[in-house]
Amino acid sequence: MKGLYDNEMKLEFSSKTCNEAFARIAVAAFVSQLDPTIDELSDIKTAVSEAVTNSIIHGYDDENGIVKIEAKIYIDTVQIEISDNGKGIEDVEMAMKPLYTSKPDLERSGMGFTIMESFMDEIKVESAIGFGTKVCMKKKISPKTEEENVENDIKNVLEA
Amino acid sequence: MSKSSNKTTKLLMAIYGKINYNIYSLFFCAKEEKMISEYSKENRKLIIRVTEEIDQHTADKIRRKIDNDIEIYSPKKVIFDFSGIEFMDSSAIGMVLGRFKLVKMLGGNFEIINVNKRMKKIFDMSGVSRIITIKEDIDKEEEENEGII
Numbered sequence: 001m002k003g004l005y006d007n008e009m010k011l012e013f014s015s016k017t018c019n020e021a022f023a024r025i026a027v028a029a030f031v032s033q034l035d036p037t038i039d040e041l042s043d044i045k046t047a048v049s050e051a052v053t054n055s056i057i058h059g060y061d062d063e064n065g066i067v068k069i070e071a072k073i074y075i076d077t078v079q080i081e082i083s084d085n086g087k088g089i090e091d092v093e094m095a096m097k098p099l100y101t102s103k104p105d106l107e108r109s110g111m112g113f114t115i116m117e118s119f120m121d122e123i124k125v126e127s128a129i130g131f132g133t134k135v136c137m138k139k140k141i142s143p144k145t146e147e148e149n150v151e152n153d154i155k156n157v158l159e160a
Numbered sequence: 161m162s163k164s165s166n167k168t169t170k171l172l173m174a175i176y177g178k179i180n181y182n183i184y185s186l187f188f189c190a191k192e193e194k195m196i197s198e199y200s201k202e203n204r205k206l207i208i209r210v211t212e213e214i215d216q217h218t219a220d221k222i223r224r225k226i227d228n229d230i231e232i233y234s235p236k237k238v239i240f241d242f243s244g245i246e247f248m249d250s251s252a253i254g255m256v257l258g259r260f261k262l263v264k265m266l267g268g269n270f271e272i273i274n275v276n277k278r279m280k281k282i283f284d285m286s287g288v289s290r291i292i293t294i295k296e297d298i299d300k301e302e303e304e305n306e307g308i309i
Contacts, residue, residue: 108251
């Protein structure tokens with residue numbers, strides 16, 4: 001049976017900070033089939049990294065748990081859902097304010113949600129106390145012609 | 161360039177950072193090394209080169225190492241060099257700000273160099289760039305002047 005989405009994947013891993021790199025690289029590899037630019041790919045990697053960090057250090061408070069990532073592709077849009085069954089967020093609006101952090105002792109800057117908002121097209125946060133948090137992000141990958149691809153690659157090499 | 165080979169290139173570039181680091185650790189047997197620090201005695205300058213993508217996990221390790229170095233040398237100037245990495249998330253903001261405070265408390269100067277466009281954006285958003293000097297590269301002229309003094 002053909003699903004609603006063109007392609008999808010699910011990923012579950014332990015809430016350990018050492019899995020952050022794995023999570024963002026796995027999502028980036030999945031998204032790469034849409035032929036994104038390096039910039040778009042880095043945007044997604046940064047946003048995923050922020051959301052996963054939040055789940056691990058805020059949701060689970062460094063205790064054992066499972067972080068879930070679901071990524072779906074629909075035509076040229078990628079939707080990434082990152083959820084945990086942690087303690088949940090009391091006041092989502094407050095948590096999404098720039099520079100607000102509940103853990104200043106860990107040198108957290110409170111910029112996680114702000115970065116997700118500015119690097120992705122759309123973000124939705126659902127949270128229930130004691131049940132967990134779900135962050136749903138969307139980003140449209142701009143379609144590119146072969147020429148643009150080559151141009152972008154040259155630009156990236158020059159910048160590097 | 162065919163379309164499929166193009167995609168493969170991108171995929172490789174996405175995981176390049178990781179591979180790059182792994183190759184590095186193979187040759188130098190420095191698996192736990194997230195950064196290299198250089199200290200020059202004459203002008204009491206500590207240069208920190210980060211070599212792995214900064215996230216919450218690596219930030220903790222880098223933090224411990226740098227704090228140790230700063231305590232040992234109590235440098236007059238600390239330079240954070242980001243040329244070795246392509247990616248960082250918001251954990252880097254807290255890490256950099258924390259080190260900045262520590263260095264200032266000890267009466268030193270603090271500088272960030274070689275950040276790419278994305279890192280600059282993150283530092284701008286969080287207001288770090290208003291507090292800390294961000295430069296393109298090590299200031300050669302300044303370095304020479306320091307040598308004379």
